Amino acid sequence: MAVVWKGAGRPVRGRTHEPPGPAGLPLLGNLLDLRRDPLAFFTACADRYGDVVSLHFGPKPALLLNDPAEIEPVLVGRHRAYPKPDFFWRQVTAVFGNGLLISQGSFWQRQRRLAAPAFAGPKLASYADTMVRLTEQMLDGWRTGEERDLHTDMMALTLKIAAETLFGAASAEDMTCMDAALADLRGEIASRFVRPFLIPDAVPLPGHLRYKRALRCVEGVVERIIREKRFFQDGDDLLTALMNARDETGEPMSDRQLRDEVVTFLLAGHETTALALTWTMYLLGRHPEADAAVAAEASAVLGDSTATDDDVARLRLAERTVMEGMRLYPPAWVIGREAGADCEIKGYRVRAGTPLYVSPWVLHRDPRFYDEPEAFRPARWKDDPVRRLPRFAYLPFGGGPRICIAHRFAMMEAVLILASIVRRFRLEPCSKQPIAPLASITLSPLGSVRNRVEARHNPLIRGGSL
Known part of the structure; x- marks a missing residue:
């Protein structure tokens, strides 16, 4: 009889209806292990x-x-049979409502169809100028020799980009309110992500009070801007595109649904791009040769001009560097689904309601798919190896029909921002100590990412030394 290893090294003889796995504690199972270091x-x-x-x-x-062949039917082949797990999202419906991140079934399909044109084609390309202009404004404030917290800078920058591409403009007062409010919302969502039981929002915990106060701020800004857009009926921003979208019956989105989609994009969209950039620049700071190569490409492609949408296709090394950063530090480090009905996975019976987890963090560091998986090697993405990898061995934006709707927006944004930064500045880590990732609902740095900025001596750029 075959021996199947189960629990903390305990051999279990014979066939089993349950896959092997670590032993847990009574009642708690593996929760402590998960909370300690997921x-x-x-x-x-x-x-x-x-x-x-x-x-x-x-x-x-x-x-x-952990097998791409078993992940494929969950995310694509039979994706309707594996919906998003309800337990966690029930805890944050006050924030995301019925937005694309958590809606299900035919309603999600309708919303996806309505929103898709706003993230593709000429509309997508039109956002590039905003991305670059706001990046250059940020860089104009940097000075040689000063220390910057890259995570803080990238979060502020991508929030400004999200707000302007969404709304066309937002007042300084609105931005200050939303910046603080979104930080409070992210903190409470992160706490709920590891909470094994549901605590109603009405319970007056300090985190719940901050959560509700922050939500009022964000909703107030978003709902006021929607009202103004309805009144003036013009604009070339994403919100206007969503407002003008019609389904097959000619129906537009309701104001409530617009609110849900806008808040979802503000919260989920800007943070993930900021994290991708933070981790990528963290890695470049520790690999000077890779940093110099990306800077040389940016200088050669851009010359003395700022980046445009047309440059994205030529910034191939910048793109590969972002891809490698997201391989090692995927902002969405875990993807959750659940079995909608009794089923079978790799010969094991799975009961309806069983949560299923796929971890890009694990897959992206699997030596079956990547040589030297712990090494930072942007060159591994040369000659389009994604086509040779097993499907779902690389999934920084998820996969299947529910792949992040803004993934092209995010990649364009990350490449343009990275090229703009490295062309003008070199980033030197203030400490040689590695920065640990904090796995919550996203993969953020544990602590600040402080780097000293040094101007590139490029005679083509604003006098060279800035």
């Missing part, structure tokens, strides 16, 4: 137990899937 826990589970791992979060069983 990245290390998921990585160790994949290394020890293989492609399908049995977990228990509290009394509820769950599965971790």
